[in-house]
Amino acid sequence: MSYKYTLPHFFCLIVCLITLTGCTSLRGTGDLGVVIERASGSVQIVETTGRTRLQQITGLGDLSHASIVYSRDERYAYVFGRDGGLSKIDILEGKLVKRVIQAGNSIGGAISQDGKLIAVSNYSPGGVKVFKADTLELVADIPATYGKLGERSKVVGLVDAPGQMFVFSLYDAGEIWVADLKQPTMPKVKKFKNIGTQPYDALITEDGRYYIAGLFGEDGLSLLDLWNIDKQPKRILSGYGRGEKKLPVYKMPHLEGWAVAGEHAFLPAIGHNEVLAVNRNNWKQRGRIKVYGQPVFAMAQPDGRHVWVNFAFPNNDTVQVIDTEQLKVVKTLKPGKAVLHMEFTPRGEHVWVSVRDEDLIKVYDTRTFKEISRLSADKPSGIFFAARAHRIGL
Amino acid sequence: MHNFLLLALLVLVAAPCYSMADISLTRQLELRHLLKHDCGSCHGMSLKGGLGPALTEDVLMKKPRQMLLATILEGRPGTPMPPWKTFLTTEEANWLLDVLLQGQSDVL
Numbered sequence: 135m136s137y138k139y140t141l142p143h144f145f146c147l148i149v150c151l152i153t154l155t156g157c158t159s160l161r162g163t164g165d166l167g168v169v170i171e172r173a174s175g176s177v178q179i180v181e182t183t184g185r186t187r188l189q190q191i192t193g194l195g196d197l198s199h200a201s202i203v204y205s206r207d208e209r210y211a212y213v214f215g216r217d218g219g220l221s222k223i224d225i226l227e228g229k230l231v232k233r234v235i236q237a238g239n240s241i242g243g244a245i246s247q248d249g250k251l252i253a254v255s256n257y258s259p260g261g262v263k264v265f266k267a268d269t270l271e272l273v274a275d276i277p278a279t280y281g282k283l284g285e286r287s288k289v290v291g292l293v294d295a296p297g298q299m300f301v302f303s304l305y306d307a308g309e310i311w312v313a314d315l316k317q318p319t320m321p322k323v324k325k326f327k328n329i330g331t332q333p334y335d336a337l338i339t340e341d342g343r344y345y346i347a348g349l350f351g352e353d354g355l356s357l358l359d360l361w362n363i364d365k366q367p368k369r370i371l372s373g374y375g376r377g378e379k380k381l382p383v384y385k386m387p388h389l390e391g392w393a394v395a396g397e398h399a400f401l402p403a404i405g406h407n408e409v410l411a412v413n414r415n416n417w418k419q420r421g422r423i424k425v426y427g428q429p430v431f432a433m434a435q436p437d438g439r440h441v442w443v444n445f446a447f448p449n450n451d452t453v454q455v456i457d458t459e460q461l462k463v464v465k466t467l468k469p470g471k472a473v474l475h476m477e478f479t480p481r482g483e484h485v486w487v488s489v490r491d492e493d494l495i496k497v498y499d500t501r502t503f504k505e506i507s508r509l510s511a512d513k514p515s516g517i518f519f520a521a522r523a524h525r526i527g528l
Numbered sequence: 529m530h531n532f533l534l535l536a537l538l539v540l541v542a543a544p545c546y547s548m549a550d551i552s553l554t555r556q557l558e559l560r561h562l563l564k565h566d567c568g569s570c571h572g573m574s575l576k577g578g579l580g581p582a583l584t585e586d587v588l589m590k591k592p593r594q595m596l597l598a599t600i601l602e603g604r605p606g607t608p609m610p611p612w613k614t615f616l617t618t619e620e621a622n623w624l625l626d627v628l629l630q631g632q633s634d635v636l
Binding site: 172173196198199216217239241257258288290305332334350351382383384385386447448472490491 | 570
């Protein structure tokens with residue numbers, strides 16, 4: 135009797151188990167993220183709800199200065215490596231899907247408005263290459279050729295813009311180019327010359343209207359209004375820069391983390407121990423906030439209440455928090471040696487901070503400023519959460 | 529700790545000729561770390577170039593040593609290369625140059 139019922143019961147149990155396992159492993163990716171492990175050419179997939187590490191993916195090449203964009207379904211991350219490697223990873227399954235070496239030396243990338251194209255900005259050979267997001271097949275090559283001799287410029291500050299556009303700056307040429315990829319194999323490129331000396335990085339405002347390039351070779355920034363694309367970019371904040379003394383800069387600031395909070399935008403001042411508050415309506419300087427070192431990233435919490443700032447060598451053990459109403463530093467944290475990046479959870483209750491020389495990610499509560507978790511990671515640098523998938527310019 | 533010993537051993541074996549005795553082992557490790565990560569933020573972690581030029585031995589060998597030394601200590605006007613003399617002595621800069629010219633920057 136008992137024998138008769140055991141076998142069917144057993145199968146039933148197996149089926150139930152499989153179904154259950156299947157159910158529990160089904161999940162979304164909205165609370166996932168990727169942490170770059172710069173020295174080992176690997177990334178970690180993390181989740182921000184329980185704050186745990188899920189998987190590691192290796193073999194991604196030289197990931198110093200690597201960055202990531204996400205597919206619009208938030209399942210795939212495209213990793214742009216320093217060595218010209220473009221890797222597509224599946225963050226649900228934790229595996230490398232495809233990898234191509236598309237240049238000798240590259241700096242970053244962007245995904246198109248419709249999610250179908252991936253653009254990569256290259257230092258060598260200088261230019262932008264555009265790939266199909268699903269297969270990583272090359273669809274367009276835009277060499278950054280300039281001058282009478284046809285030299286090639288390093289390309290920086292590549293972002294996506296509404297209308298299937300990519301916008302980028304030519305470091306050596308001092309130009310901003312807008313590439314229209316509505317017909318992917320036939321990009322239409324509009325070039326703005328003499329926008330300023332040595333644009334080193336750029337950003338686009340979150341509405342996709344203004345593209346702003348920081349200048350290393352002279353003071354000020356160059357602002358292009360994409361709603362009025364027939365007008366030349368104009369110079370703003372002419373007092374923003376290294377000034378007459380040309381102070382040394384030990385690490386280039388990043389403008390991607392452009393922080394907008396209320397009517398102010400916050401920018402890392404280049405060469406100075408200051409963060410600038412700028413009025414968004416007229417692009418005039420509203421104030422200068424004294425900080426601990428030369429800022430690298432100035433990033434606003436999603437609610438805009440605070441701006442978090444990290445610093446260049448040798449002050450890179452510190453993070454400061456600026457109150458956006460009072461325009462002053464309200465908290466100084468010491469996460470450890472070589473804080474490289476910060477990333478907020480989608481609604482900003484926590485911030486994840488990578489501390490390279492301690493091989494740690496530290497997670498802070500943005501209300502109490504208390505450390506609430508730490509995760510180990512091998513020389514972590516950039517942290518990129520999947521919620522970026524739906525933001526223009528990220 | 530095991531890693532540290534291994535690295536120390538590697539440093540000793542592959543130490544460049546310049547005034548090794550004057551720079552402590554701990555400092556040598558710090559300098560290599562600086563080279564890889566801080567110089568590397570512009571020149572690439574494997575020093576094959578980034579916003580700044582490549583620092584590989586084939587590139588550097590073609591340039592006068594005094595010019596390279598001056599570039600490290602004083603920076604290069606007109607470019608983002610900052611002066612490092614606040615953080616490095618002349619001896620240490622010379623030692624780093626040896627490391628680079630002997631193609632040993634990836635010993636660590």
